[in-house]
Amino acid sequence: MLDISKIRAITLDLDDTLWPIAPVITRAEDVLAQWLDAQAPGAAAIFRHPEQRAAVREAVVQSRPDLGHDLSAIRRESIRLALQQAQEDTDLAEPAFDVFFVERMRVQLYDDAGPALALLAAHYPLVAVSNGNADVHKVGLGQFFRHALSAREFGHAKPDARIFHAGASAVGVEASEVLHVGDDMSLDVLGALEAGMQTVWLNRTDHAWHHAAQPHATVTDLMELCNLLGLEA
Known part of the structure; x- marks a missing residue:
């Protein structure tokens, strides 16, 4: 008591x-994918596919256990890995994360x-x-x-x-x-x-x-x- x-x-x-966090993340991921459509369509395709998006995130979590407490770093590195897998410019990871993060703050x-x-x-x-x-x-x-x-x-x-x-x-x-x-x-x-x-x-x-x-x-x-x-x- x-x-x-x-x-x-x-x-x-x-x-x-x-x-509620689920609608916030869903919307932020949609905005991120829309931004990537024009900048890095290969990475955008990965993030539009739930299983591929989850696989990229899991790969980051497994390879970077030091980031387990830092969801921003995990998100940023997931974007970077998707860009790498799509053979696109990994320097886009930072501005792409910024796009996601602004939307993530809209609760x-x-x-x-x-x-x-x-x-x-x-x-x-x-x-x-x-x-x-x-x-x-x-x-x-x-x-x-x-x-x-x-x-x-x-x-x-x-x-x-x-x-x-x-x-x-x-x-x-x-x-x-x-x-x-x-x-x-x-x-x-x-x-x-x-x-x-x-x-x-x-x-x-x-x-x-x-x-x-x-x-x-x-x-x-x-x-x-x-x-x-x-x-x-």
């Missing part, structure tokens, strides 16, 4: 917690996310802790967060306890004084539990819980979290 009296800060996941918040962030930020310091490559400032949410930690910049990804502990340190509190909120059972909930935090599982789609360890609470949206914490607009 959640002990609200101990909470001095909140860390939040981003993708699939504040916005559509869940309806509850904006009002809930405003309410949460009025009562607690908020820290974004994400394995993804979204930038809270570029997506228009920077005003709500005291700090933002990404696996790409930090060098370690959830569920590694170090990134959770860094989130606590960023606002000067102990891990036991932090509530972590996220949608992923393993990366968010189990990772934060292992790091010594209280956790809330954001279960928007009625998934079943599959682990022995339990979150301190489960909510279906972020306004339900605000209500659980006793916050009022």
Whole structure:
């Protein structure tokens, strides 16, 4: 059960917690393929084919385990490999990634996310802790967060306890004084539990819980979290 009296800060996941990520990535990949059509049609064909696109990404993941925490680098190197396979100019990898990244920052918040962030930020310091490559400032949410930690910049990804502990340190509190909120059972909930935090599982789609360890609470949206914490607009 959640002990609200101990909470001095909140860390939040981003993708699939504040916005759905699948439509964002689908649109960004379409925009990337359209850009490549004119610049490198061979690579564009690879990215338009889901199995070929997945195979290129997997080849990068397997050959560059050092990039496992950095989704931007994996994406950039996937573009570079597709260009190489198509015998096209690999120097296009950087501008192509820039095209993808701009579109990746165009997110559509869940309806509850904006009002809930405003309410949460009025009562607690908020820290974004994400394995993804979204930038809270570029997506228009920077005003709500005291700090933002990404696996790409930090060098370690959830569920590694170090990134959770860094989130606590960023606002000067102990891990036991932090509530972590996220949608992923393993990366968010189990990772934060292992790091010594209280956790809330954001279960928007009625998934079943599959682990022995339990979150301190489960909510279906972020306004339900605000209500659980006793916050009022």
